Amino acid sequence: MLKYLLALFFFSSILIKAQYTDQINSNRPGVSLGAFAVGKGVVQFESGIEFRNYKHDRYNLSTVNAKVAFLSVRWGFLFEQLELTYQGAYVFDRLKNKISTQHIEFKRKGLLQNYLGVKYLFYDPFKKERKVNLYSWKANNSFQFRDLIPAVSLTAGANFILGKNHYPFGDMFDALYRPLFFQNLGLPSETEPQLSLRGILATQSHFLGTWVFVTNLIYNRYLTNHSEKSYILTLTHTFHPLWSIYLENQGVYGDRYDDLIFRTGTAYLFTDDIQIEGSFGISSRSNPSSVFINLGASYRLDFHKDFISAAELEYKESMKEEKQLKKIMKKDKKTEKKRSRKAKRI
Numbered sequence: 001m002l003k004y005l006l007a008l009f010f011f012s013s014i015l016i017k018a019q020y021t022d023q024i025n026s027n028r029p030g031v032s033l034g035a036f037a038v039g040k041g042v043v044q045f046e047s048g049i050e051f052r053n054y055k056h057d058r059y060n061l062s063t064v065n066a067k068v069a070f071l072s073v074r075w076g077f078l079f080e081q082l083e084l085t086y087q088g089a090y091v092f093d094r095l096k097n098k099i100s101t102q103h104i105e106f107k108r109k110g111l112l113q114n115y116l117g118v119k120y121l122f123y124d125p126f127k128k129e130r131k132v133n134l135y136s137w138k139a140n141n142s143f144q145f146r147d148l149i150p151a152v153s154l155t156a157g158a159n160f161i162l163g164k165n166h167y168p169f170g171d172m173f174d175a176l177y178r179p180l181f182f183q184n185l186g187l188p189s190e191t192e193p194q195l196s197l198r199g200i201l202a203t204q205s206h207f208l209g210t211w212v213f214v215t216n217l218i219y220n221r222y223l224t225n226h227s228e229k230s231y232i233l234t235l236t237h238t239f240h241p242l243w244s245i246y247l248e249n250q251g252v253y254g255d256r257y258d259d260l261i262f263r264t265g266t267a268y269l270f271t272d273d274i275q276i277e278g279s280f281g282i283s284s285r286s287n288p289s290s291v292f293i294n295l296g297a298s299y300r301l302d303f304h305k306d307f308i309s310a311a312e313l314e315y316k317e318s319m320k321e322e323k324q325l326k327k328i329m330k331k332d333k334k335t336e337k338k339r340s341r342k343a344k345r346i
Contacts, residue, residue: 026298029277035204037083048296056288066093081121089113117157150203168192228254
């Protein structure tokens, strides 16, 4: 019974605060962005290391073995619905070219992603406080049709290319792209502009108390010759106060890169401000095929201050005055006792 009461308390606190939660709320271990911001005054770091293996059938099964370091920084500022987001990914890899009879290896490193954007929550279905039934856990966690109404946010920002780019348009096999009699192997096929735009429409639904469903519709690399459209669907289930699992499907549609990816993984709440996780992913296409193994952690610096209403301020002030009055009365009482004792002696 106690665990149900604790779960009810935690769930009701989420409904009341909506944006900010007492425990860290990370976008990891998946790659989708949740609709909610981290909350005003919160700075959150989400990092990980991913081991990737690619194989491309159009290039005679040439391969890429890569290590990708991820860093996302989220800052809630000005008000609860607003968040500044940075997403970066740095790659160390080895490309093995098998097109020619003599295999050639390229060792590379560089930025795969460098994105800065602003998220704004347009619609929050939890903004209106819901009534909590203190006598029935089932009543508070049973499915209701209003749970299907999602929170909606928009993240808009820009991709920035810094220095030499080995992966234009996110293509890990760019060095082998359309080789002309093998003479341009190792040379980039096309230069990606230093600045391009990216927009993400995100929705987030909570239902049955322990399930969260997130969708992302993404338009990437706008203002380039190779714009890209994609979607991400993420379903997360918290089966224990400290443990959760997720399933994710991502579809990418572009003329330079086209793929269908499936991921799954688990996350563990180490403390209220630290989450650690691991995940596994695989693609369904062969140009290229890919396998991912990811380990990561998220950390939150919590400087959030809840909004205090005028009534609460007035109540706190009255309690302070009452406490001060009690001290004065106690002091006067002691003084009066001393006077009585002196009067008796005389």
